[in-house]
Amino acid sequence: MKLGKTFIGALALAVGGPVFAQSSVTLYGLLDEGINYANNVQTAQAGAPHGRTGASQFSMTSGVMQASRWGLRGTEDLGGGYGAIFVIENGFDVGTGRIQQGGTFFGRQSYVGVTSPWGNITAGRQYDSIVDSIGPMQAGSFAGGAFADHPGDIDNVADTQRINNSVKYTSPTFGGVTLTGLYSFGGTPGSFGKNSIWSLGARYVLGPLALAGGYMHVNNPNQSFYGNNTNSSPTANNLGAVAGVQVNPIYGGFASAHRLQIYSGVAQYTIGSLTAGVGYSNIRFQELNDPASGTLSLTNPFGYTGNAAFNNYNVYAGYYITPALEAGLSYNYLRGGAINGKDSAAYQTINAVIDYFLSKRTDVYFAAAYMKASGVDSTRQAAVPYIVTMTPSNTSNQVVARVAIRHKF
Numbered sequence: 001m002k003l004g005k006t007f008i009g010a011l012a013l014a015v016g017g018p019v020f021a022q023s024s025v026t027l028y029g030l031l032d033e034g035i036n037y038a039n040n041v042q043t044a045q046a047g048a049p050h051g052r053t054g055a056s057q058f059s060m061t062s063g064v065m066q067a068s069r070w071g072l073r074g075t076e077d078l079g080g081g082y083g084a085i086f087v088i089e090n091g092f093d094v095g096t097g098r099i100q101q102g103g104t105f106f107g108r109q110s111y112v113g114v115t116s117p118w119g120n121i122t123a124g125r126q127y128d129s130i131v132d133s134i135g136p137m138q139a140g141s142f143a144g145g146a147f148a149d150h151p152g153d154i155d156n157v158a159d160t161q162r163i164n165n166s167v168k169y170t171s172p173t174f175g176g177v178t179l180t181g182l183y184s185f186g187g188t189p190g191s192f193g194k195n196s197i198w199s200l201g202a203r204y205v206l207g208p209l210a211l212a213g214g215y216m217h218v219n220n221p222n223q224s225f226y227g228n229n230t231n232s233s234p235t236a237n238n239l240g241a242v243a244g245v246q247v248n249p250i251y252g253g254f255a256s257a258h259r260l261q262i263y264s265g266v267a268q269y270t271i272g273s274l275t276a277g278v279g280y281s282n283i284r285f286q287e288l289n290d291p292a293s294g295t296l297s298l299t300n301p302f303g304y305t306g307n308a309a310f311n312n313y314n315v316y317a318g319y320y321i322t323p324a325l326e327a328g329l330s331y332n333y334l335r336g337g338a339i340n341g342k343d344s345a346a347y348q349t350i351n352a353v354i355d356y357f358l359s360k361r362t363d364v365y366f367a368a369a370y371m372k373a374s375g376v377d378s379t380r381q382a383a384v385p386y387i388v389t390m391t392p393s394n395t396s397n398q399v400v401a402r403v404a405i406r407h408k409f
Contacts, residue, residue, distance in 0.1 A: 022077045023084075029070035032063045032145075033094040034365075034404020041391040041398075042245045042384075050381065051244040054394025062094040064389055065145035065355075065365055065406050069108055075115075083115040085122070102229025107162065119171040126166050129180045130214035130264050131159040133201030137212055137266045137277060142318030143328030144353035144367035146388040147400060150312050151334045151347045151371070152250040153388050155262050155281035156216070160388070163197055164228045176205045186224060194292070195224040213265040221260040221285075222293040235294040242301065242379045246392050250347065251285065251337065253378030254308050256300035258287035273320040281312040283336070302380050303340075310336030328353045337378055345375035345383035361408045368401040 038057045045053040062068045071089030078084060089108040091100035101107025106125070113122030127135070135141070138157045139148040149158040166184040171177075179202050186195030201214035218225045227238035237255045240247020261284045268277035288304040289296065316330035330351045338344035348371065355365040371385035373396050385398035392398075 023075060025072055025074040027070070027072055028409065029068075030066055030406065030408045031068050031094050032066050032404060032406040033060065033068070034064065034402050035060050036064075036390070036400060036402045038390055038393075039397075039399040040393045040395050042394045044245050052394060057391070060095045061389060061402075062096075063091075063100075064147060064367065064402055064404060065353075067091055067100065067108070068094050071109070078114075081117040084112075085115055085120070086112040101162070103231040104229045107229060109162070111168075113168075117172070119169055121167065121169055123167050125162050125164050126168050126182065127159055128156065128161075128163050128197070128214075128216050129168075129182050129199035129201030130155070130157060130216050130262060132170070132180045133178075133203045133212045133214045134264055134266050134279070135159055137203075137210060137268045138279060139277075139314050139316035139330035139332065139351070142275060142277075143316045143330035144351045144365075144369065147367050147369040147402070148316065148328070148330045148332070148349075148351040148353075149388040150281065150314065150332055151349060151388075152248050152386050154251055154283050154310060154334065155264050155312060157264060157279075157281065158388065161225055162228070163199075163225075166197070173205075178203045184224070186219065193219055195220050197224055208270040210268045210270075211266070212268075214262075215264075216260075216262045218260040218262075219258070220290065220292050221257055222255040222299055225260065226255070227294075233294070235298065237294070237298045246379065246384075246386075248386060249377045249379050249381070249384055249392055250334075250345070250386050251283075251308075251310070251378050253300075253302055253380070254285040254288060254304065254337075255298075256288050256290055256293040256296060256304065257285035257308075258290035258292070260285055274317065275319075276317040277315070279312075279314045279316075281310075283310040283312070285309075288339070302378075306339055308337050308339045308378070310334060324357045326353075326355045326357075328355070337376075342380060343376045345373060345377045347383070347385065348372045349385075349387070362405070364403070364405050366401070366403050368399070371398050372396060 040054040074086045076084040088106045091108045111122045111124030153160040168182040171179040184197035188194040199216035203212040239252040239255045242252045264281040266279035285308045293299040312334045314332040318328040332349040335346040351369040353367040357363040373383035377383040384393045386392040
């Protein structure tokens with residue numbers, strides 16, 4: 001008798017229990033792999049000037065048009081227009097299988113949040129507001145991916161860096177306007193602002209016209225911004241080597257900045273199969289020689305003090321010759337870095353791409369770029385080209401070309 005009552009009670013609970021909300025989890029990804037040629041890249045050589053020489057190079061690399069990745073994206077309907085969302089996304093090199101983003105497993109994105117009629121709030125490792133607002137409207141999206149990025153991705157428009165420990169708000173679109181704001185907690189005891197980051201962004205779309213702008217304020221960027229990956233160092237220069245074979249000669253010598261500020265804007269117009277745009281960014285490495293940046297002999301080996309600023313200008317266009325064939329072209333001009341009697345440097349880049357879509361998910365492309373550098377870079381040496389994803393040149397000119405395949409799933 002007791003057993004029967006127990007069974008009937010359990011059945012009643014099962015029938016009258018809550019109805020669970022609908023949810024879904026999607027596995028997605030992208031693989032971009034190809035063969036590159038560069039006419040000159042830095043190569044270590046003992047006894048050579050600056051400890052290096054230059055040579056042409058053929059190589060196989062991953063992620064130029066778009067970075068290779070896989071991820072999981074989930075949603076749950078909470079009712080009343082509310083929902084739960086999450087994204088975890090890993091970046092990897094197709095040719096070697098290695099994890100990207102400095103060894104951080106979910107280094108591209110890792111966040112959880114809530115959607116509502118009033119906007120989305122998310123928390124975790126995320127893109128900043130410049131990336132969210134301007135990223136879809138920058139040259140790399142139309143003219144060859146990383147080869148068309150601003151030199152060294154100096155303004156992070158192409159999302160080279162992510163933001164840890166951040167909370168972000170993204171508004172609904174009202175009258176064509178979408179707003180976003182992010183704050184990253186520095187987590188330093190006794191100092192709310194140290195190592196913190198905040199950014200704001202806005203985009204406006206009216207028919208064929210799109211406008212976007214963004215601002216980012218980074219405290220102690222060598223640690224909070226460039227040094228937030230698994231393999232980063234609390235003492236070294238996280239922008240990369242500035243001696244021997246360099247990693248980022250354009251601004252690697254400014255790692256000791258107390259503050260980094262970036263202002264960026266873009267205007268874009270679409271006419272039929274043609275999309276064209278113009279962009280501008282101002283980048284400021286401020287109050288150099290900050291001891292909190294790390295070991296100053298590494299973060300500031302040239303003894304800089306004061307501020308170093310850059311201005312970046314670019315124009316780009318993408319055109320669908322047929323629904324399956326797209327061509328893109330861009331020009332970029334970056335100038336700045338004068339400080340403490342050191343002259344500025346200038347970098348001019350021309351990039352072109354032809355992209356043929358075999359299907360909605362698979363395409364093959366050919367991209368090529370030419371960069372010319374002049375002046376004196378952040379390492380107090382004659383400026384050399386640095387095209388994103390490539391090793392810097394050892395001369396004032398660099399030509400790169402790539403043929404590749406991209407598949408999305």
